[in-house]
Amino acid sequence: MTSLLDGPTTAATPPDARSASPAKRRSPVTWVRRGGLTTLLFFLPLLFSFGFFAWFPIVRGIVMSVQQTNFVTDPAFVGLDNFAAVLADPVFPTAVGNTVLFTVLALLFGFPVPLLLSVVVAEFRRMRGFASVLAYLPVIIPPVAAVLLWKTFYDPRPDGLFNTVLGWFGAGPLAWLNDGGLALPAIVLQATWAGAGTATIIYIASLMTIRTELYEAAEIDGATVLRRFWHVTLPQLRNVIFVMLLLQLIGTFQIFTEPYIMTGGGPDNRTTSILLLIYRYAFLNGDYGKATALSLMLAIFLALLSIVYFRLTRRWSAS
Amino acid sequence: MTVKDSLPVSAPATAAIALAADPQQPGRRRRRRRNVEEADRSILSSFDRGKGSIRVITLLIGALVLLGLIVVSAGPLLWLAKAATSTTQDTLSQPFALWPSGFTWQNLTDALVRVQFGKYLANTAWVAIGSWLFSLLVATTGGFGLSVLRPRYAKAVYAGVLATLFIPGIVSLVPLYLTVLDLPLFGWNLLNTFWAVWLPAGASAVNVLLVKQYFDGIPRDIFEAATIDGAGAFRLFWSITLPLARPILGVVSLLSLVAAYKEFLWPLLVLPDPNLQPLSVALPRLEATTELSVYLAALFISVLVPVALFLVFQKQFLRSAGSAGAIKG
Amino acid sequence: MKKQFGTRLIAGIAAGATLLTLSACSAGGQDSADGTTTITVSDLPGSDAPEARKIFLDRVAAFEKQHPDITVEPSETIWAADTFQAMLAGGTMPTVMGVPFTEMSGLIERGQVADISDAIDQDSVLGGLNENVQAVAQNAEGQTFGVPVAAYSMSLLYNRELFTAAGLDPDDPPTTWDEVREAAKTIEDKTDAQGFQTMTKDSTGGWILTTQSYSRGSELQALDGDTVTATVDNDATKQALEFYRTLRWDDDTLGSNFLLNWGDVNNAFAAGTVGMYVQGADVWDEVVTNLGMSADAVGIAPLPQSPDGLGTLGGGTVRVINPKATPEQVAAGLDWVEFLDFSKYTDETVAVDDAKATVADGASVGMPVVPVVDTDTYDQYLSWVDAEINVPREHFTAYIDSTTTLPIVPEPSVKAQELYAILDSVVQAVLTQEDASIDDLLAQAQKSAEALTAP
Known part of the structure; x- marks a missing residue:
């Protein structure tokens, strides 16, 4: 119980807090049956918005800083020229x-x-x-x-x-x-x-x-x-x-x-x-x-x- | 807080507000506030206030500060109200004279009709409402997943969200723009659609963390009891968590609405079509193409709406602004 | 043959290349299986100009009837400095797009517009355009990348009513910069208005300074073969800045605000608070139709010249083709340009209908512009639409005459906008710091400008 009240630092302790079994080897079927799909569904909006509008652009920004592009031909790697x-x-x-x-x-x-x-x-x-x-x-x-x-x-x-x-x-x-x-x-x-x-x-x-x-x-x-x-x-x-x-x-x-x-x-x-x-x-x-x-x-x-x-x-x- | 920055994600504000939300002890803060109100003393005690000299000085300082506040804070708005109903000539030659050529209501109607100001106002509302809905959707479902469901990958997702706090939005301004032009995997071009503003608004780490921390503070027995009663994840979310989370949803709503209303650089970039632009983007353009009196009238209307809302909901505004102060150690 | 194969190859590669991401971007339209070619075209008038919009859509229909194998999808897209790159990046650039003269050099250099040299040679009408104007759409090797469809040149705009009020003759505007200076002083003395004004912001300061330099005898980039050298630090530009300095600090005839862009100066001029400024003559419609200035107050004079002046700076609209267009789309696009922009010079009915629609929308016919076709053709067009002309052309006779005599000098060929931005700060410095050293500023700007032209 105490672990449940913990803040962000211990958020990831047991993978599924409601299940008592450690469930180390899981098949896709049991994953779905245990609500894995439903859980993923809850994460979808977050993954979508952060994936497309936060994580991807950050990575892309780093990549683009070493590229030159005119949007018509493929971007060229230019090292630290920029x-x-x-x-x-x-x-x-x-x-x-x-x-x-x-x-x-x-x-x-x-x-x-x-x-x-x-x-x-x-x-x-x-x-x-x-x-x-x-x-x-x-x-x-x-x-x-x-x-x-x-x-x-x-x-x-x-x-x-x-x-x-x-x-x-x-x-x-x-x-x-x-x-x-x-x-x-x-x-x-x-x-x-x-x-x-x-x-x-x-x-x-x-x-x-x-x-x-x-x-x-x-x-x-x-x-x-x-x-x-x-x-x-x-x-x-x-x-x-x-x-x-x-x-x-x-x-x-x-x-x-x-x-x-x-x-x-x-x-x-x-x-x-x-x-x-x-x-x-x-x-x-x-x-x-x-x-x-x-x-x-x-x-x-x-x-x-x-x-x-x-x-x-x-x-x-x-x- | 986020509003000062023109970028979608503002790292420090998140942390401040997230910490301010103080999720572990939902009851404590209220108690503290009551104590303060009961005690109601600060640097000066009632004894000090009774003393003649201190009383005079405090009254004097207080009056001066209040007067200064009125002139500095309200003055520009009052002037704008005057200029919005004056002729261009009056405003230019005698900025402080009170309507030497009489009231000119025409400016306001011109701003609404000829400049199609209502259109920009409606666009602003659209931008704000959509951004708010998406922020709320992402923050509540994400917060629920991270705090209550906690699958194995939650740790990685949490780290990813947290990371965006420390990587300032500026690094992704240009690529985010390019992403909106051509959404990977889907190939959609969101330019000149409200989606270009709405969708990125959802990717706010501030909101997700705020909600997650609040959910963390809900006693786990509630969820366990509901699970034993046979409630699934959706019922846990909809019937149990959300109703408990009303206060934090209010804070997130206010934050995202105000942020969306104040946004400038982002809609400037992704809504080049004048028919879709919100006020903030349209106003600078009007400045160069409209007669001064009509332009100031338009400016006045754009200021009037939020000020009216603020005066009505001042408690909520001030509380959410002040809550960041609870970081105090 | 070989050249055509090359073009086709490049177009093929470009069309096949995916941009940064997995999704392929089309050039705005595809060739469908049944052999019809679809092109998207820019500059459909918005619903705020219903007559012009209807005419445009009618023309689309007429064109499609004439060319059953071509489908035209009109869009309201118009060119804007800060959205054009986005269009390219997003793959939404229309097949046929109107861009300003200024942009051509940059677009050609970055390979962002299609080479239409071969397609255009087969075309008699488009091939017979005014050579001087056509030059803006060509590179040093003589390849053609666009079709100029409208042109203007820089002029001296002046307020005729203020001239009268100041005791100056509105029909005898200044022809040299010294006369401009004197007229500005007179207006300042005799009226409440400001004598002269100039743009300084958003690259317009550099644009006007370049115009000023041309009229005093020097370009800002020298073209030798295919190497371009920056020549910002020259006597003509120095004189132009000295002119600004004198008006600002000695005569005080330049007003007090020196952070002005294109819209700001027009707004001030239309409000009647400014005597003169340098602006493209085609601004007529903006100040009269949009900003409500009295048509009788607007005077347009040729750009004043020094004895060794080179002429005036010219600009206008060029229709370019999306670099990812197929050869069929290029051909269809050029057919469309010819139909849309040039049939009014060859077909009286089209000319009259077009003019009538323009008038119905409250815009102007007979504006002071530089013809893109030869003088005879243009005069014939004017005679066709004579009944519809709704501007007092007698207020700018001198300007109209000058469009055939005063040479039009193109804008700097390499990164003109960036060069202008550099010069913006030079102009702003001279106008806001009394002790600014023009020599130092120009030397500094020369260095920055050299970085732009460096290979």
């Missing part, structure tokens, strides 16, 4: 640099805001629900609509929305997306606006689970409000914070929609991300070999991040 071609593309370092910069900026903008916001909102008594709804509102908007809306805000004319606001303070007008230095931060600002709600809600939920005794103990010890935040709240949130950090990292490394819609990668490739480059290789230039090669490189990097992430979350959930 990888070399990607590395030799002058836009490649630019795209990597942009993506890294994007990630760093996204952390700078997007990381402290939800944390502080959630701490304040968690203190609310009557307005907590209202504040949560407000904080989450931008997340609900379809990303494309949000990006397009902000693109309108970033109108570079002096009469543009943001430039009008700047005008009230005697500043601007700024060129926003038309400024090579400003375009990327502008996109990050939009992405932060669109994404901060998720993190805020998760932090609020975590804050609600901090045991009250900890605060009480700190209060009895005479800790000020700020010290309570620093010594109780933050350490208690440590794990969630780290998880959110990694999630954000993995997410921002795959940024596509925002630059695709707002700038098309411009001006002068200053907002071209890795994913945008992959898109260009594959769907504009028809160079699927280069596209899969770059995808593979990015995927290996992200897989490493995911493994780190998973190991940590497992350890924490076990403790």
Whole structure:
């Protein structure tokens, strides 16, 4: 019985938990009679969808990264040529640099805001629900609509929305997306606006689970409000914070929609991300070999991040 | 959570949500939440709140934060509502003036009629509903197989599903696209059919793992008793497991519906026919081909629908979003 | 004979080859056992243009009646940059497909369209096309891979109403780039509108820069025998960028948004906020019919030229054949192209019906285009449809005259789209960074462009 209650790690212990016999030599007939066919039937949707739309494409992607194909004649094996071609593309370092910069900026903008916001909102008594709804509102908007809306805000004319606001303070007008230095931060600002709600809600939920005794103990010890935040709240949130950090990292490394819609990668490739480059290789230039090669490189990097992430979350959930 | 990524499979989100589902103790979480509500204290205690200075400061900070939230979160949407009913000229020359030339309801009707916005809205609904159904089908049957039936090959299948978590979707974007163009063994071309969006949506490791873990938490005696009573696999699945799994099915439904609604890159690739495109793909095209006021009206309608749904089902939305926070050690 | 055998062999191999997977992909139609040939064809007008759609379907029926051994399956497929490769990969490319001029070099190079040299030689009408236009569908060896069916050339579009408002003569548009600059300043000063604009995004920046370079005396790729060399770093291109720089940073007549694609500039022009821009003359239908600009406001002038200008860049539509088509399908496909695209030049009834349907759908007849047939034939066609012409051709007389005098220079022959993408960033850099060094940018672009033409 105990084995039945076990989680994923022991999921595969006895092959058929309901049958007492070990059944080492099975004929197809007994397999069917024991419900093997029915079991397979249950697995069919999973095997179909994962087989065709997850496992096969992954394998094919790896194969294609060492091939060149025009879809008319048979693909030719080209070894690591595709990888070399990607590395030799002058836009490649630019795209990597942009993506890294994007990630760093996204952390700078997007990381402290939800944390502080959630701490304040968690203190609310009557307005907590209202504040949560407000904080989450931008997340609900379809990303494309949000990006397009902000693109309108970033109108570079002096009469543009943001430039009008700047005008009230005697500043601007700024060129926003038309400024090579400003375009990327502008996109990050939009992405932060669109994404901060998720993190805020998760932090609020975590804050609600901090045991009250900890605060009480700190209060009895005479800790000020700020010290309570620093010594109780933050350490208690440590794990969630780290998880959110990694999630954000993995997410921002795959940024596509925002630059695709707002700038098309411009001006002068200053907002071209890795994913945008992959898109260009594959769907504009028809160079699927280069596209899969770059995808593979990015995927290996992200897989490493995911493994780190998973190991940590497992350890924490076990403790 | 998955929604941020434009790719069908998002590794980290899965793990976060799967862990958050906390399957072993279905009852524990509820208890914990109640405790929290009862205690209802955080950094500040009731004693602090009673103190004058702290009270003023917290009220002030609270008011500021709330005001900021209203301006930042709701502001853009309110502006969009205004612009959607203003003339192009007003929006361009005085973005903050309130209807200097009066209301222009025409924009909204133009967006619905001339731009055929209803068509895109219907496409979006189709995409979302189909994706949801397939996600649910794969996740429940797969989860049932992996958790309850557990044949010999379950371990391999489980490993395969788990592996897709760590292999980011990006590696398979291009080949997945080619697969959809020419489905191996069948030779079907799914391009410009909703199947191209629906079928891959089913291959979500997040959903399968979530459901599997939840099923793992159901006491085995229930299944044993039913088996002794002569229930077959289908009855176990349909009459016993599914009814018990309602909460997790809700979470999976919400996740897959929201993900499908927000998807951009994938439908952009596989639905090039404008008559099939969902909103997310149609909007950027409308931007370049429609008058600004009508385009903003279209944008407004596309925002209105999810916001209305959110305001109605805010508890469910916030809970499923916040549940990822339960990973806390 | 030998050549034909080769073609057949290649077609056979191609048809037999299975693509990546087990399933074989047909060329969109098969030869059935009873001897009829089935072809699929692109560009069936959608249901939003019912008259044109009906005409198209009627023509399919008429063609099938005339050729009982050929079955035509029309599809609404139209060419798009990001879906064409998908069509090939998915095996859904129609037997006969319309593609833009720009794509031809790439398609020929990648072996993704059928060689129709032999099939076309047997055909008198298709064989007698305007040689200059036909050149876009040929490779360096003179083999033919397609039939040009419509052509346009780049022009200077200007807003006649803004010209009048600014005190400029709408019937005397600028003919040199210096005059363009002065006119832009005048419009900027005298009206609320922006003087000039240019595309920069989605490869259009490079496209227009290439056009500008042609008008100032240099191509961006030099063809010597069958070797192509990149010549991006040249004086003409430098002058073109210097022109942009002056308008942007000295005169401030280029507006403030420099992330614009084809649709964006047309939208701004149609909204009446822009005085002039460089665009294909065939954009008429888009700005007038689709975007609702007043027909009287649209002026189209020949592309301004420097003293050593080479002419203007040309483009258009080429019908190509699926490389996996059988010889029978190739022949049937060419018959169809001749019937669909050229009978209006030889048959008055067809010409008039076609024009009437176009008008009924709210589109334009008599648009400023470059004839794919010789001038006499085209004039005869115009006289047939004279009653249906619904555009003020007097607003672009100079342009129409120029289509026979101003040379049309083809687009770069190797990877034009990728070259344009490289130049996009050069244009964007000049327009968004005041201190951008044009010399450095061009030197850099030259290096990238060389990588494209490297064997």
